Amino acid sequence: xxxxxxxxxxxLTTALSGPLQQIEQRLLSRQSDIEAWLRAEWxxxxxxxxxxxxLRNAGFKLAPVxxxxxxxxxxxxxxxxxxxxxxAVQSGLERVCPTARGVLLIPENHTRxxxxxxxxxxxxxxxxxxxxxxxxxxxxxxxxxxxxxxxPSGRRLLLEPVRRVGDQVxxxxxxxxxxxxNNDLSAGRPAILEDLDQIVIPPLGLGWSDRLKSSHxxxxxxxxxxxxxxxxxxxxxxxxxxxxxxxxxxMKREGEDCLADNVDALLAAIRRKYTEYGIDKPPFVxxxxxxxxxxxxxxxVHSAEEIRQLNRKQRTKMAAGKEGLAVSQxxxxxxxxxxxxxxxxxAVAEPVxxxxxxxxxxxxxxxxxxxxxxENLNAPGMHFEPLAFVESCNNPDCDRAPDADPNRFxxxxxxxxxxxxxxxxxxxADKATVKRVAASANA
Amino acid sequence: xxxxxxxxxxxLTTALSGPLQQIEQRLLSRQSDIEAWLRAEWxxxxxxxxxxxxLRNAGFKLAPVxxxxxxxxxxxxxxxxxxxxxxAVQSGLERVCPTARGVLLIPENHTRxxxxxxxxxxxxxxxxxxxxxxxxxxxxxxxxxxxxxxxPSGRRLLLEPVRRVGDQVxxxxxxxxxxxxNNDLSAGRPAILEDLDQIVIPPLGLGWSDRLKSSHxxxxxxxxxxxxxxxxxxxxxxxxxxxxxxxxxxMKREGEDCLADNVDALLAAIRRKYTEYGIDKPPFVxxxxxxxxxxxxxxxVHSAEEIRQLNRKQRTKMAAGKEGLAVSQxxxxxxxxxxxxxxxxxAVAEPVxxxxxxxxxxxxxxxxxxxxxxENLNAPGMHFEPLAFVESCNNPDCDRAPDADPNRFxxxxxxxxxxxxxxxxxxxADKATVKRVAASANA
Numbered sequence: 001x002x003x004x005x006x007x008x009x010x011x012l013t014t015a016l017s018g019p020l021q022q023i024e025q026r027l028l029s030r031q032s033d034i035e036a037w038l039r040a041e042w043x044x045x046x047x048x049x050x051x052x053x054x055l056r057n058a059g060f061k062l063a064p065v066x067x068x069x070x071x072x073x074x075x076x077x078x079x080x081x082x083x084x085x086x087x088a089v090q091s092g093l094e095r096v097c098p099t100a101r102g103v104l105l106i107p108e109n110h111t112r113x114x115x116x117x118x119x120x121x122x123x124x125x126x127x128x129x130x131x132x133x134x135x136x137x138x139x140x141x142x143x144x145x146x147x148x149x150x151x152p153s154g155r156r157l158l159l160e161p162v163r164r165v166g167d168q169v170x171x172x173x174x175x176x177x178x179x180x181x182n183n184d185l186s187a188g189r190p191a192i193l194e195d196l197d198q199i200v201i202p203p204l205g206l207g208w209s210d211r212l213k214s215s216h217x218x219x220x221x222x223x224x225x226x227x228x229x230x231x232x233x234x235x236x237x238x239x240x241x242x243x244x245x246x247x248x249x250x251m252k253r254e255g256e257d258c259l260a261d262n263v264d265a266l267l268a269a270i271r272r273k274y275t276e277y278g279i280d281k282p283p284f285v286x287x288x289x290x291x292x293x294x295x296x297x298x299x300x301v302h303s304a305e306e307i308r309q310l311n312r313k314q315r316t317k318m319a320a321g322k323e324g325l326a327v328s329q330x331x332x333x334x335x336x337x338x339x340x341x342x343x344x345x346x347a348v349a350e351p352v353x354x355x356x357x358x359x360x361x362x363x364x365x366x367x368x369x370x371x372x373x374x375e376n377l378n379a380p381g382m383h384f385e386p387l388a389f390v391e392s393c394n395n396p397d398c399d400r401a402p403d404a405d406p407n408r409f410x411x412x413x414x415x416x417x418x419x420x421x422x423x424x425x426x427x428x429a430d431k432a433t434v435k436r437v438a439a440s441a442n443a
Numbered sequence: 444x445x446x447x448x449x450x451x452x453x454x455l456t457t458a459l460s461g462p463l464q465q466i467e468q469r470l471l472s473r474q475s476d477i478e479a480w481l482r483a484e485w486x487x488x489x490x491x492x493x494x495x496x497x498l499r500n501a502g503f504k505l506a507p508v509x510x511x512x513x514x515x516x517x518x519x520x521x522x523x524x525x526x527x528x529x530x531a532v533q534s535g536l537e538r539v540c541p542t543a544r545g546v547l548l549i550p551e552n553h554t555r556x557x558x559x560x561x562x563x564x565x566x567x568x569x570x571x572x573x574x575x576x577x578x579x580x581x582x583x584x585x586x587x588x589x590x591x592x593x594x595p596s597g598r599r600l601l602l603e604p605v606r607r608v609g610d611q612v613x614x615x616x617x618x619x620x621x622x623x624x625n626n627d628l629s630a631g632r633p634a635i636l637e638d639l640d641q642i643v644i645p646p647l648g649l650g651w652s653d654r655l656k657s658s659h660x661x662x663x664x665x666x667x668x669x670x671x672x673x674x675x676x677x678x679x680x681x682x683x684x685x686x687x688x689x690x691x692x693x694m695k696r697e698g699e700d701c702l703a704d705n706v707d708a709l710l711a712a713i714r715r716k717y718t719e720y721g722i723d724k725p726p727f728v729x730x731x732x733x734x735x736x737x738x739x740x741x742x743x744v745h746s747a748e749e750i751r752q753l754n755r756k757q758r759t760k761m762a763a764g765k766e767g768l769a770v771s772q773x774x775x776x777x778x779x780x781x782x783x784x785x786x787x788x789x790a791v792a793e794p795v796x797x798x799x800x801x802x803x804x805x806x807x808x809x810x811x812x813x814x815x816x817x818e819n820l821n822a823p824g825m826h827f828e829p830l831a832f833v834e835s836c837n838n839p840d841c842d843r844a845p846d847a848d849p850n851r852f853x854x855x856x857x858x859x860x861x862x863x864x865x866x867x868x869x870x871x872a873d874k875a876t877v878k879r880v881a882a883s884a885n886a
Contacts, residue, residue, distance in 0.1 A: 035533075035574020036544045043541060083527055083835035087802050090478075090837075091534045098486060101479045129838055131478020359530050392526035395572055 047358035056336035076386035092357030104176035137162035205430035220422035284335035353416035360413035490801035499779035518561035519829035535800030547619035580605035663865035727778035796859035803856035
């Protein structure tokens with residue numbers, strides 16, 4: 001990343017930014033109330049160990065569109081803020097596992113995705129610098145011996161085969177105190193990780209084999225309603241509308257009516273809000289797999305008709321997500337325009353905010369030159385350019401304009417933490433379910 | 444501070460740096476053990492809310508010479524690391540007082556020391572950005588109305604008179620949850636702060652009216668012995684020898700023999716260590732008030748003779764510390780050379796490390812053009828130039844040389860935290876004393 005990039009911030013088109021500046025102004029002026037409220041919420045439902053949140057900034061609306069509990073992309077963060085990550089890891093692990101020394105990091109099974117491997121290596125180094133012994137335990141089925149990889153950055157990474165011994169997972173000469181998952185379990189819950197007596201974070205139930213985006217956004221909606229009351233704003237300004245359909249089979253064209261009807265209803269609801277706020281833009285809907293990730297199985301639609309007219313190629317694209325996981329449940333989410341642009345080409349930019357424990361530790365922009373402001377910027381094989389945040393998200397400056405860089409980043413950090421709180425409530429609900437299941441099994 | 448300064452690090456004269464590179468090498472290679480040990484120690488004795496530690500780096504020895512539990516100088520830190528301070532305050536206050544919202548910051552009674560007021564304002568802003576409501580309650584006896592000060596930086600500061608209402612201290616329309624002292628109580632424990640039902644940090648007993656440097660360094664010695672065993676080094680490499688004398692009266696020349704004899708013994712002990720390590724430098728001793736601060740009542744001596752030959756001016760200087768506090772107890776501490784120099788003038792530089800909770804959040808160098816490597820650089824009215832650390836202290840890089848900047852800063856952070864741990868044990872001992880006193884009062 002060039003030095004020039006480290007000092008640049010995308011331009012926010014201001015024509016539609018009226019309501020957003022109001023949000024930013026409100027977040028700034030109510031900062032101590034917001035932080036006190038968040039502190040109280042983290043006491044009730046502790047934050048996940050880490051997360052990244054994709055935001056969309058439409059000027060009139062600022063909202064999360066995806067929350068990743070097994071974040072990659074650490075290599076895209078501004079190196080100047082790695083100390084913040086290191087400190088947050090120290091603080092977070094002291095809470096989760098005060099006596100931990102050895103951490104087993106379980107990554108995705110991508111051995112050729114150099115971007116992912118660079119992220120994994122950055123994450124490993126942050127954990128090491130935080131003062132832990134860290135080794136990487138791979139779930140690759142064909143890995144029988146440790147395999148060393150050399151990355152484009154010149155850094156090295158040792159993947160080691162994980163073995164199960166009794167109630168523990170171990171490497172050859174390493175019995176970790178805790179297991180840190182950086183694998184979103186799209187391929188299912190690995191049997192080797194079930195019922196460990198080691199701490200596993202995030203819990204297995206948070207993987208995409210069990211989790212639904214719609215559950216997350218339902219909890220996010222609750223969080224927004226509480227938060228909107230606290231700071232006295234319309235919760236729609238920070239909360240994307242959504243609907244979901246169960247049991248879709250794209251290839252068999254089953255469930256198409258449900259999808260089309262819901263898209264229609266959602267577009268009507270968005271149109272009403274656009275009219276209320278005088279927004280002169282066509283509403284749109286993002287259709288995506290309810291358990292999907294990696295920007296796969298995702299499309300933009302502007303009418304129910306588009307759903308009925310999907311061609312075979314589009315159906316195929318929607319039918320399968322990461323690791324070939326069949327898409328049977330679908331989330332329809334209000335499309336949020338992104339009106340941040342970058343460079344002379346006016347490339348579209350979308351912020352991604354990173355959190356460790358309940359601390360916002362940085363972020364970057366996904367910048368695309370060949371996509372529109374109403375398109376998903378997280379797509380497979382995408383040629384995005386990461387643009388690290390130039391400032392931290394915890395250093396607002398009340399003496400400057402509400403849309404000054406530190407204040408815009410603070411606003412991102414607040415909204416991202418609302419999504420993090422929704423994820424914390426998912427974990428709490430998951431634990432409650434596990435307890436209920438365990439109790440009934442015992443009965 | 445110029446941009447050029449933000450990218451510069453003092454030069455460490457390397458002629459004598461053999462053993463130190465060994466220390467740095469050892470600290471690096473044992474990092475995960477050190478961090479695990481420190482984590483365990485903080486669980487036993489929680490760190491003070493904040494502290495700054497003056498280090499001296501002789502190349503062959505790296506040791507703290509003063510630990511300040513009511514630090515000023517926050518304005519000298521690199522602004523790039525304020526996010527680290529903000530995050531550490533959040534982490535620290537969540538532990539000390541999880542439900543705190545309003546913080547009353549009680550400063551020194553300096554209204555003309557612009558450096559101090561700039562530091563106070565930076566500290567206030569860090570607390571505000573961490574999400575707290577912060578107001579400044581002054582103990583100035585003649586302050587009857589709020590007084591607004593405008594600082595050289597253009598920032599404003601409102602000093603408000605503190606009132607006692609029942610078991611609480613309040614401002615006119617503000618009842619804080621906790622009281623944060625930034626006043627070292629050299630003038631004594633203020634009655635208005637005794638027996639509050641609000642949390643007071645650091646505890647009153649840590650003020651200079653009760654605290655002795657010799658107690659701190661006795662505890663520091665214990666810490667060093669444990670640490671030296673952990674990383675297998677000679678504890679002298681990080682621990683300044685010391686002796687203390689009770690009941691000195693400089694003006695009356697009482698206690699002079701005790702002082703001279705102890706200086707003699709101390710010089711002999713240092714000489715033995717210098718011989719052992721082949722150090723071809725004259726040993727020296729720093730004589731200072733055992734309860735002193737602000738660089739007052741402090742002198743360098745190379746022989747017991749110098750003690751017997753003090754002139755009237757020197758005696759007067761030694762007889763009174765900050766706020767005119769009479770000096771009756773004296774600490775004699777092994778002088779540690781500082782062999783870091785800065786700029787073409789070869790100005791002497793001494794690192795000061797800042798910690799919030801148990802996190803190292805930054806530091807700066809005191810740089811003096813007109814002092815020698817064997818002199819105290821913290822002197823009243825000193826014309827030092829602060830040189831902010833260019834890198835954080837928590838980001839060591841094992842792929843670089845042990846004395847590369849990030850590794851030198853990591854070493855500073857480790858040694859500073861050993862002094863912090865000694866302070867944590869002081870607090871624990873103080874609390875135990877308070878409990879014993881309370882129990883015997885109840886008996």
